[in-house]
Amino acid sequence: MISAQQTPQVSQQSIAQAAANARTRVSPSLDAGERDRLIGEIKRMLAEQNAVLVAHYYVDSDLQDLAEATGGHVADSLEMARFGYEHNANTVVVAGVRFMGETAKILSPDKRVLLLDTEADCSLDLGCPAEEFSAFCDAHNDRTVVVYANTSAAVKARADWVVTSSIALKLVKHLHEQGKKLLWAPDKYLGDYVRERTGADMVLWQSTCIVHEEFKGIALRALMRQHPDAAVLVHPESPSGVIELADVVGSTSQLIQAAKRLPASKLIVATEDGIFHKMQQAAPGKVLLAAPTAGDGATCESCAHCPWMKLNDLQRLAQVLRNSANEVHVDEDIRSRAEVSIKRMLTFAKQIGISGAVPGNA
Ligand code: 13P
Ligand code: SF4
Numbered sequence: 001m002i003s004a005q006q007t008p009q010v011s012q013q014s015i016a017q018a019a020a021n022a023r024t025r026v027s028p029s030l031d032a033g034e035r036d037r038l039i040g041e042i043k044r045m046l047a048e049q050n051a052v053l054v055a056h057y058y059v060d061s062d063l064q065d066l067a068e069a070t071g072g073h074v075a076d077s078l079e080m081a082r083f084g085y086e087h088n089a090n091t092v093v094v095a096g097v098r099f100m101g102e103t104a105k106i107l108s109p110d111k112r113v114l115l116l117d118t119e120a121d122c123s124l125d126l127g128c129p130a131e132e133f134s135a136f137c138d139a140h141n142d143r144t145v146v147v148y149a150n151t152s153a154a155v156k157a158r159a160d161w162v163v164t165s166s167i168a169l170k171l172v173k174h175l176h177e178q179g180k181k182l183l184w185a186p187d188k189y190l191g192d193y194v195r196e197r198t199g200a201d202m203v204l205w206q207s208t209c210i211v212h213e214e215f216k217g218i219a220l221r222a223l224m225r226q227h228p229d230a231a232v233l234v235h236p237e238s239p240s241g242v243i244e245l246a247d248v249v250g251s252t253s254q255l256i257q258a259a260k261r262l263p264a265s266k267l268i269v270a271t272e273d274g275i276f277h278k279m280q281q282a283a284p285g286k287v288l289l290a291a292p293t294a295g296d297g298a299t300c301e302s303c304a305h306c307p308w309m310k311l312n313d314l315q316r317l318a319q320v321l322r323n324s325a326n327e328v329h330v331d332e333d334i335r336s337r338a339e340v341s342i343k344r345m346l347t348f349a350k351q352i353g354i355s356g357a358v359p360g361n362a
Contacts, residue, residue, distance in 0.1 A: 015123050019210055022119065022307035027315050038314045039066060045321040046070050051091035051114075053317075054080050056100065057252045058274035058309040063095045063317065074278060076253040077103075077149050078164040079355055082346060084108060093320065094328075095312045097122045101328040102153045106338045113328040114320050117311040122150045124237075127207030128186035130154035136183070140203055143183040144175055147341070150209075151186060153330045157337035162345045165236050165251035167354050168194050171345070176200035189213070193236045193243055209237040211306045215270045217241030219292035223268060230289065231264035235271035242270055242291070253355075259283040273304045 030038070039062070046053060053072035055063050064074045072093075073083045080100055084092040085107040093114045094101040099122055101115040128147075133155050137145055147159040148168070156162050163171050172194045175182060184191040185205030189212070195202045215238045224232065224245065233255045234246035243249055248258040252275055259267055260282040267283070269275065270291035279288060293303045320326050330338070349355070 015126050015210065018119075018121055018126060019123065019307045022121070022311055025117075025119070026307070026310045027313045030314065035062065035314060038318050042066060042314065042318055042321060043070055045318075046072075046093070049091055049321065050089050051093050051321065052084075052087050052089035053093045053095060054084050054087075054100075054104070055095035055312075056080060056097075056274075056309065057256070057278050058272040058306055059095045059312040060274070060310075060314070061277040062314055063312055064277055066314075066317075067095065076164065076166055076251045078166040078251070078345075078349060079253060080104070081107060081149070081164075081342065082349075082355070084111075084113075085346070093317065095317065096120070097125075097150075097306075097308045098328075099125050099150050099152065102330055103149060103156075103342060105328040105330050106153055106156070106335050106342055109330075109332075109335060112324075114324070115326045115328055116313070116316040116320055117308075118326050120308045120311045122306075122308060123210040124148060124150040124186045124207050125152055125155075128152070128155055128205060130158070133185060133205070134158050136185070136205065140183045142181060143203065144180045145183045145185075146172065146175070147185050148187050148190060149342075149345075153334050153338045155185070156341055157334045159338075159341045160344075162338075162341045164345070165190060166254060167345065167349050167352075168236070169197055170352055170354065171348055172200050172202070173198045174348070187237055189239055189243070190236045192240055193249065196240075211272050211304060212237035212270070213239060214293040214303065215239065215242045215291050216293065217245060219294055220245055220268070220270065223289065223292055227266055227268065227289065229264065230266040230268045230287075231258075231262045232268045232291075233258055233270065234291070238270050246270075255279070256282050259286065259288070271304070272306050272309065274306075274309060 053067040055067040055074045081103045084104040091112040097120040105113040145159045146161045149164045181201040184202045186207035188206045191204040231247040259279045266287045268289045
C-alpha cells in the first residue's frame with residue numbers, strides 16, 4: 001500500500017538500460033541513392049494502402065518531410081492525436097513513440113495503427129507502471145487524476161484527464177478554479193511548473209524525461225552570457241533551474257511558433273534536437289543554438305537526442321509498410337476508459353482554441 005506521503009520510485013537503472021538498448025538499435029545513415037529509392041517506395045505504399053503518416057517534430061527530418069509531402073502531418077503530441085483521429089485514412093502510421101501510437105489507436109479503434117518500432121518507448125511512460133500508479137491513485141482517492149499523454153493506455157484508463165504540454169497549464173488552472181485537488185503524473189518537472197504557475201494543490205508522481213533532464217541551468221547561464229541578445233525557448237519537461245531562465249516555455253509546436261514570432265534573431269533552444277528542422281524552416285533567418293547538456297551533474301547520455309525517437313527512420317517505415325508490421329493493439333476495456341480521458345482533453349482544447357499545429361508550416 002502506498003501512503004499519501006510516499007511517491008513510488010521506478011528503477012532508474014532499468015530505464016537507463018532501455019535507453020542504452022535503443023541507442024544500439026539506431027540505424028546507420030543511408031547513402032543518397034538508397035534514401036531516394038526508399039522515399040519513392042514509401043510514397044507508393046502509403047498511397048496504395050490508403051495510409052497517412054503522422055510524425056512528431058523529434059523524428060528524422062526525412063520522415064517529417066515525407067509526412068508533409070504525402071498529405072500527412074508533422075505536429076506535437078496533442079495535434080498528432082487530433083489529426084490521426086479526424087483523418088479518413090484506413091491506416092495511420094505513427095512516426096514517434098509508443099504512447100503516440102496507442103493514443104491514435106484509442107481514438108480510432110477501427111483504423112489500423114502502425115508504429116515504426118515496437119520498442120520506441122519514453123522514459124516517462126516506463127517510469128509510471130500502471131499497477132503502481134493505480135495504487136498511488138488509491139492512496140489519493142479524493143483527488144482528480146491528471147496524466148500527461150506520455151503514459152501507457154492503462155495509465156490513461158485510470159485518469160480523469162489526459163493532457164499534453166500544449167494544454168497542461170490551461171487545464172490545471174481550469175480545474176484549480178473549480179476547487180479541485182489534483183494528482184499529477186508522471187513528469188515531476190512539468191508538474192512542478194504547472195503547480196507553481198497555477199497555485200493548484202497537486203501531488204506529483206516523480207518521473208522525468210531523460211532527454212530534458214540533461215539541460216543544466218548553470219551551463220545555460222554561461223551560454224546566455226556569451227549571447228546576451230538571444231531569446232531562450234524551453235520545453236517544460238526541463239528542470240526548474242532551466243525553466244526559470246526561459247523567455248518562452250511551451251510544447252514543441254509552441255516553441256516553433258515562438259521562434260517565428262519573437263523579434264530576437266538568435267534563439268537558444270532547450271528541447272530534443274529533432275525540432276531544429278521545422279524550427280529553422282519556420283524562422284529561416286534566425287540563428288538557433290542548442291541549450292547545453294554539459295556542466296555540473298551532466299551525464300550527457302542523451303545530449304538532447306531521444307533514443308526512442310531516433311528509432312524512427314526510412315528503413316523501418318518501409319519495412320512496416322511492406323509487411324503490415326507493428327500494428328498497435330489496445331485491450332478494449334482499457335481503450336474505452338482511456339478514450340474518455342483523452343476526448344475530454346480534445347474537447348477542452350477545442351473550447352479554448354488550442355491546437356498543436358504550427359500555422360502555415362505544418
Ligand atoms: P510535445 O507535446 O510538446 O510535442 O511533447 C512530446 C514529448 O515527448 C516531448 O518530449
Ligand atoms: Fe519521452 Fe523525453 Fe523522448 Fe519525449 S523526449 S518521447 S518525453 S523520453
